Amino acid sequence: MIDLNADLGEGFGRWRLTDDEQLLSVVTSANVACGFHAGDPVTMRRVCDLAAERGVRIGAQVSYRDLAGFGRRTMDVPPDELAAEVAYQIGALEVFARAAGTRVSYVKPHGALYNRVVHDAEQAGAVIAGVLLADKGLPVLGLPGSRLLELAEGAGLPAVPEAFADRAYTEEGTLVPRGQEGALVTDPEAVVARSVTLARAGVVASLSGTPLAIRARSLCVHGDTPGAVDLARRVRERLEASGVRVEAFV
Numbered sequence: 529m530i531d532l533n534a535d536l537g538e539g540f541g542r543w544r545l546t547d548d549e550q551l552l553s554v555v556t557s558a559n560v561a562c563g564f565h566a567g568d569p570v571t572m573r574r575v576c577d578l579a580a581e582r583g584v585r586i587g588a589q590v591s592y593r594d595l596a597g598f599g600r601r602t603m604d605v606p607p608d609e610l611a612a613e614v615a616y617q618i619g620a621l622e623v624f625a626r627a628a629g630t631r632v633s634y635v636k637p638h639g640a641l642y643n644r645v646v647h648d649a650e651q652a653g654a655v656i657a658g659v660l661l662a663d664k665g666l667p668v669l670g671l672p673g674s675r676l677l678e679l680a681e682g683a684g685l686p687a688v689p690e691a692f693a694d695r696a697y698t699e700e701g702t703l704v705p706r707g708q709e710g711a712l713v714t715d716p717e718a719v720v721a722r723s724v725t726l727a728r729a730g731v732v733a734s735l736s737g738t739p740l741a742i743r744a745r746s747l748c749v750h751g752d753t754p755g756a757v758d759l760a761r762r763v764r765e766r767l768e769a770s771g772v773r774v775e776a777f778v
Contacts (some may be wrong), residue, residue, distance in 0.1 A: 530727045531746035531777040532764055533557040533669070533690070535589060535638070537575040538566040538598075538752055546751035552578050554760045556776040557585040557746065559636045559669075562617035565591035565599025573624040580628035585776040587669065588618040590655070591638040599639035600706065607654035614658025622662070633778045634688065635659050636669035637676070645676040646702055652676040656683050667778055672742055673701060688777055691744035693723040693763060694753060696735040701742065710735050716759055723747055723763045727772045745777045 536552070537560040538545040545566065552558060558579050561567030579586050591599035593613060605613070614635075622632045637645055637655060645652035652675040659666050660683060667686035670676040677687040694713045696704040704711040713719050726732050730743040749760045767774055 529773040529775060530744070530767065531556050532760070532767075532774050533559055533587070533636075533746050533748050534751040534756070534760060535559045535561070535748075536751055537561040537571045539571050540566055540568050540595065544571075547757050548575050548751075549578060550757040551751050551760060552582050552584050554757065554764055555584060555749075556774060557587055557634070559587045559589035559638070559748075560621055561589050561638070562591070562621050564593045564613065564617055565589075565595065565597075565638050569620075569624075572621055573627065576621070576624040576628040576630070580625070580630045585633040585778055586621070586625045586630060587634040587636050588621045588632050589636050589638045590614045590617045590641065590658070592641050594640070599641065602640050602644070605651075605654075607650055607657070610651065610654035611657035611661060614655050615661035618659065618662035618666070632663070632666065633776075634667040634669055636690075642670070643703065643705075646671050646674040649675045649679070652679050656680055656685065659685060669746060671702065672744065686778075688746055689742075689744050690746040690748055691726045691732065691742050692748050693719045693726065694748075694750055694759070697732060697740055697742075699734045699736055699738050699740075701740050704735050712753070716755070716762065719749070719759060720762050720766045723749075724766055724770045724772070727767055728770060
């Protein structure tokens, strides 16, 4: 059994990056941009309405305040400020989720913040503090072995490890930086095959070819890659054909 998640609502005003409606017919969990790296109130409300209609779980994808850089630029934010901004993003999305008859079911950091909290205990602690401000029972989605998940468990929050079907891994089990050659897995068949191996065996090859043990409860397919809808659909179909039940982790 595995959850299939994708980043959604990544637009702003008239600009749209993700095909939210089509992806919501495939994934079981939606990481919805909350306005700091992408997203705006109208987009957030629309995605929440669509997700609720289709029984897809809604997750708050929290980020550094970086619309211009799509949340992928490293920033130094004081912990108390970051905690407040994380809580603010969750709260904003919760309004639209509740209006749609559902609620925010989990939290996942985005971009530079996601990578920072793998090793940075101070920033990870600030994210957890923000989650606790918003809701003391929200699951936190993150990289296995990260400080984020370690601190989430310590705070009594459900810690949910995830894997990436379309991102390359270092030998340490972290994501290869996007600016490095080979960081993105672009061959659709390779993405599909990796998804099945991750779900069934808990194994993925690093960029150098070293087998890594990654036990994940959720699998991410990015919504901003070319052909994302078709790729996500192929991943789900192959998982189910391989005997893997695809359903939300909450």
